[in-house]
Amino acid sequence: MADLEVQNLAKSYDGKTKVLKDISFSVKNGEFVSILGPSGCGKTTTLRIIAGLIPETSGQVLVDNKDITKVPVYKRNFGMVFQSYALFPHLSVFENVAFGLKTRKIAKSEIKEKVAAMLELTGLSDLADKFPAQLSGGQQQRVSLARALIIDPELLLMDEPLSNLDAKLRLKMREEICRLQKKMKMTVLFVTHDQQECFAISDKVLIMKQGHIDQFDTPQTIFHHPRTEYVARFIGYDNFVPVSPNSCQDNYHVKAGETVLTTTEDCLNAKVLTIRPENIVLDLKEATQNTFDGKIINREYLGQSFKYTVESKLGEFKVEEARQKMRSSGDEVTLTLPAKHLHPLSE
Amino acid sequence: MNRKSAVWLLVPAFMGVLVFTFFPLIEIAIPTFQNRNGFFLLYAQFLKSSYNWQVIGRTFLIAFVTVMIVLILGLPISLWIGRQKTAVRQVLNLLILFPMLTNAVVRNFAWIIILGHDGIINKFLLALHLIKSPLDILYTDAAIIIGSVYLFLPIMINSLVGSVAELNVEIEEAAAILGSNPWHTLFKVVIPQLAPGILTGCILVFAGSMTAYTTPQILGGNRHLVLSTLIYQQAMTLGNWKNASVIALILIIISAFSMWIMRRVSHHLDRRPSNA
Structure with a gap:
């Protein structure tokens, strides 16, 4: 060899x-x-x-x-x-x-x-x-x-x-x-x-x-x-949040529309932020950042978990939740995108 | 309609084969054995003559050489045609079959013009000063072989092109990666896979060449008889129908035996059980 x-x-x-x-x-x-x-x-x-x-x-x-x-x-x-x-x-x-x-x-x-x-x-x-x-x-x-x-x-x-x-x-x-x-x-x-x-x-x-x-x-x-x-989509990152160009404030804060999102990675050249469906948390009480309201519009049963489609001011999000308590279409929820799972992409 | 009653649909075709193939054969065969002085007398008489052995030998040789030449010429052409796109392949197939649309007599007269003393080949060679006097090509075994090759090449190509088109090119690539050079791949991978097609082609050409009448008659002349022209001579010129029948049956036996040998060779190349 x-x-x-x-x-x-x-x-x-x-x-x-x-x-x-x-x-x-x-x-x-x-x-x-x-x-x-x-x-x-x-x-x-x-x-x-x-x-x-x-x-x-x-x-x-x-x-x-x-x-x-x-x-x-x-x-x-x-x-x-x-x-x-x-x-x-x-x-x-x-x-x-x-x-x-x-x-x-x-x-x-x-x-x-x-x-x-x-x-x-x-x-x-x-x-x-x-x-x-x-x-x-x-x-x-x-x-x-x-x-x-x-x-x-x-x-x-x-x-x-x-x-x-x-x-x-x-x-x-x-x-x-x-x-x-x-x-x-x-x-x-x-x-x-x-x-x-x-x-x-x-x-x-x-x-x-x-x-x-x-x-x-x-x-x-x-x-x-x-x-x-492209890579992110290929490996199962379902959620993409476009960010306003040149809106990066101090390398770790970036604007998506009017919302300021926090990341743990350098987002200076970011065009889009991405997060996996299983990393988004619903109704996190002690949330202080990257949190906003949404409404469930669809639900899929995956066996180990449920996959919800949530509508929000930042667009639609796919959220996978392992909790067996089922949510229903129309439910109001709060979405939290943990900063360490939110990846800035420049291409 | 179920399978059992469907069998009845075969009856007309079966009867056709029986009535038009086997009955005439039996009709021909029976009189050749009806002799007071022995069952096989006519056969023994025929096989005693060295002239007849010469004719058998010539018939066999012409058919064998024709098959070999047709195979050697047909294989590369088929490999090329079979690898073309379907549309191109269809056009080429049509062109290949085109000579078969001409009348056999006309085709053979064309060869007389080409092969004769004043023919194109001799004129060409004389003009180049390669020969001093015209070559005797016409009315030789060589002339019969040339005519037969021309006649049967399309048949060989036609039966090979289909097999070539079905080859999986990745198999040849796999051979190459395993260290097989192109010639080795041709002889050890491509040709064995084509064995069934080659067998079909060889049998068709051999049987055709063994039994061809027009080509040896026109291009071989009267001194180069083959079995089929000998049959004609016995039956039509001498009116000896019994002898003609004897020769016909000998021709059938030789053909069948040769095909059996070809089958053995083909199985040696391709031992797949499906080909058994």
Whole structure:
């Protein structure tokens, strides 16, 4: 396994519109990094350029500080797991897993040994003689993973590997991938559009928007300190309060309409403030700041909690309340936005 | 309508096949065995002649070489056409099939003009001073093969394009990432997946080429007989219908045996259970 560095990567298919604009990031040896974004944001393109499947328009890909940008795909030592699994339909499970070893001209006896060990590790030993068409989705996924791992790749690339599985199996495979990654100390680049999935398994998350990187941080940092409104929306910040431009009074007080809101983070360049629905408090008696009246206009039952839509002079707010005492539409409430949960965003 | 009564809908087609295919075959077969001096006498007589073996050999060789050339030419073309957008693919398919709309006799006369002593090829080679006197291409086995390749190439391409279009490109990408260079991918990943299409194409071309009459008749002349032209000669020129029937049955047996061999080879390439 190795370090990966991507420098100023750009891609245009037609010479006019840029699918990727100046992407730069690095992945350290043994790190699990996810690329997160909606479809069409360029995450798969990035992965495919790194794999060598499509040529870049400009920029470099470095592995252990060696420029591999011009190395053809079959001479790079990477593993890849595809969304469609892309197993060889004419080969048995054993032969599918052995494929990468055969192209490397490894002795037959060694191939046999290695494949058997890998099938054991991935729990496929009983299926060695089956063909892909005879396997379930989860089993195919496992074969695809085993096939990629057996060549001891410098980097494991995964393109939405879980999105074709049902919810229960997805969780199970997710854990399994995590377990294998830790056990084999793999460097992984994982593409997904599922925020929960990628936060659960990644050391770092790279959030992409229309061909550029919006934020590249640990899941915890992204969760608590989203850098842009786009990122915040992607990870479940439902409430956005636009603030008056240049209304910041002393870096910690900002005006939204006529209301002065207090933050604990520097809000000098803030365009909008954001807060998660579960951080808003209703009817807090000792509230002294960031508090105003509202009226409930809608209610959803989420099992663990209720989610209310509250109308106020600062617009509509989504509020999640774990208390099991149900409020009803039309109820008058006081909203309190705790300063430490109120994040100023400049973009 | 339930499944059971739906079976009755097959009866007319089944009767058609029975009446128009199997009865005539049996009609042809029975007289060839009716001999006082032995059941297989006519067959033994036919197979004793070295000339007949020459004709069998030529028929087989022409069909085999035709299949090989058609496959080698058809595969790259199909790989290219099959990867085009649907609309482009449809236009190309139509163009490929276009020669089949011309009459077989006309098509073969065109080859006479091209291959003859005063034909385009000889004139061209003479003009370039590559040869001193015209080559004998027309009325040789080579001429029959050229004509057959031209005739059957569209059939091969047509049966391959569909299989190519269904290939999942990600499978080839997966092979590349696993260290397979483009040639290795072609032979170990693409062609095995196309095996069913290749098999269909080869069987169609082989059977067609084995039994073709017009092309060997016009381009092979009288000295280069194949089984089908030999049948015609026996039946129409010599009036020996029994012998013609013997040859016809031998032709069927050779064709069937060859197809069985092709099937074995195809299964060796693609061992998927669905293809069993």
